[in-house]
Amino acid sequence: MEKVKVGIVGLGRLGSCHAKNIAFKIANATLVAACSVRSEEREFAKRELDVSECYDDFKEMVTKADIDAVVIVSSSNFHNEHIRIAMEAGKHVFTDKPLGLNMEECLDSQELINKHNDQIFMIGYMRRYDPTYMYVKKKIQEGAIGKPFAVRCTSIDPEDTIDGAIAYAETSGGLFRDMTVHDIDLARWFLEDEPETVYTVGGAYVHKEFEKMNDADNACAIMKFKNGGFASFYSGRDALHGYHIETEIIGPKGMFRIGAVPQKNLSMIFNENGAVQECVSYFPERFAEAYLNEMQEFIDCVQNGRTPGVGAVDGVEGMRVAYAMTKAFKTGHVEKIDV
Ligand SMILES: NC(=O)c1ccc[n+]([C@@H]2O[C@H](COP(=O)([O-])OP(=O)(O)OC[C@H]3O[C@@H](n4cnc5c(N)ncnc54)[C@H](O)[C@@H]3O)[C@@H](O)[C@H]2O)c1
Structure with a gap:
């Protein structure tokens, strides 16, 4: 071809x-x-x-x-x-x-x-194709921090996109299935394991509209994996500073932190407000390279008859976990990931 x-x-x-x-x-x-x-x-x-x-x-x-x-x-x-x-x-x-x-x-x-x-089939979990996440994955495979046992994820959408988030909430599946699902994929990818149980707390603290839809604008979940590892997730919808995606991967010999400050670039403005770092605005800016890389990978796989590294099983398992996370949010109990 x-x-x-x-x-x-x-x-x-x-x-x-x-x-x-x-x-x-x-x-x-x-x-x-x-x-x-x-x-x-x-x-x-x-x-x-x-x-x-x-x-x-x-x-x-x-x-x-x-x-x-x-x-x-x-x-x-x-x-x-x-x-x-x-x-x-x-x-x-x-x-x-x-x-x-x-x-x-x-x-x-x-x-x-x-x-x-x-x-060929591929699903768009683009963070796996972001240059920084790819770099960290490679370093971990080379033994940089030993075998990871914990992942800590923070994802907060920008406050200035809140009207769309409210309008979209009924059909998007809610905070966990629409947003946290990307973090769930990262946790499964870095720990190379499947989660077993989840506990979720949160609510509509800033935008009461989400309450009517049984959804949250700020929530936290903690998850135990089958081989003993764990992951925690903080997801929100009202970052005033920009689009905040931060991930920590922790192992016995050290840890990686990605995106602690979601900086736009390496510049900093020194003015009457202090030393100010501008932040990325939203997903098209933060993950521009990831979207390009994942599409290039799909096209290369089609051309060469190669199977992509992310497929239907990741789509199903990510969603299964997001469902259990949503259920735990509603029941207030620790839920098994068996939906
Ligand atoms: N991976 C990511 O980071 C990420 C980010 C945003 C959106 N998404 C996903 O991408 C998808 C699109 O999201 P969006 O934000 O671009 O939505 P959008 O509302 O901006 O666009 C939806 C598009 O689908 C088209 N469409 C809808 N129904 C159709 C139909 N029956 N036949 C033909 N075209 C139809 C619309 O015309 C429109 O072009 C969603 O499934 C969302 O979950 C993923």
Whole structure:
């Protein structure tokens, strides 16, 4: 296969970022087709990305367009359906998280993917492709801190995106399934183990709207892993300083800390407020390289028939843990991860 011919569905916040990467930054891919239910996004694809084939119906794109692979960045409630259509049409599939809106849909997607195991499948847990996380993973594999036994994650969305978070909360699955799921993936990846039990506390302390939806704006969970390790998670929605993603991986010979100050770059302003470091604004800025790297990896895997390092099992297990975390938040009990 010379260049991988790609069709993308979803050109919203994240879809437009993936689409630009495929169109302009990935040499061995070509963006042949795009699908969105929003006409202005189809116009954007034609005008800005030079995509000649634009569709408002996903099945039509998959049937008619001359494509090898599909990139799914539609709203989460369509992922299961879109995975099914693409897999059954014989396409290679990259989907952003999640595999489905609930556990049943995730398991259904996994079954479909396993049934078509001659086609490449990858899920978008992009933090694994961030240069710093990749560096730390490699150092740990080389023995830098011994075998890690603990992971501590902090993820706080910026306060200035709160209106969208409130509007999106009913369909996103809530704080744990939508946001903390990325940290859960990191904890599983660094500890190379699966969690067993979880305990969650939290509430709607700043934005009462989340209370009505049985959701939280600030929460903390602690989790015990099967081989004795543990992880803790602090997730929030109201960082005034920017987009705060911080991770600590602790082993017997030391620890790594990633992103303690979510700095925009290496500059610092010295003024009447002191020594001020600007912070990254949100996920497209913080993880720009990660989104590009993960898409490059998917395209390379399609071209070379290689299996990506992150697949359906990670989508299912991450979601299983996020469900148990949500259940623990609602019951106030320690919950087994067996949903
Ligand atoms: N990995 C990450 O860091 C990350 C970050 C943000 C979003 N996401 C995931 O990406 C997905 C998209 O999120 P977003 O923030 O870009 O959403 P968005 O609302 O900005 O965009 C959704 C897109 O999907 C399209 N769409 C929806 N239903 C469709 C259908 N039936 N057929 C064709 N197109 C359809 C819309 O037209 C729009 O282009 C979500 O599943 C979300 O969980 C992942």
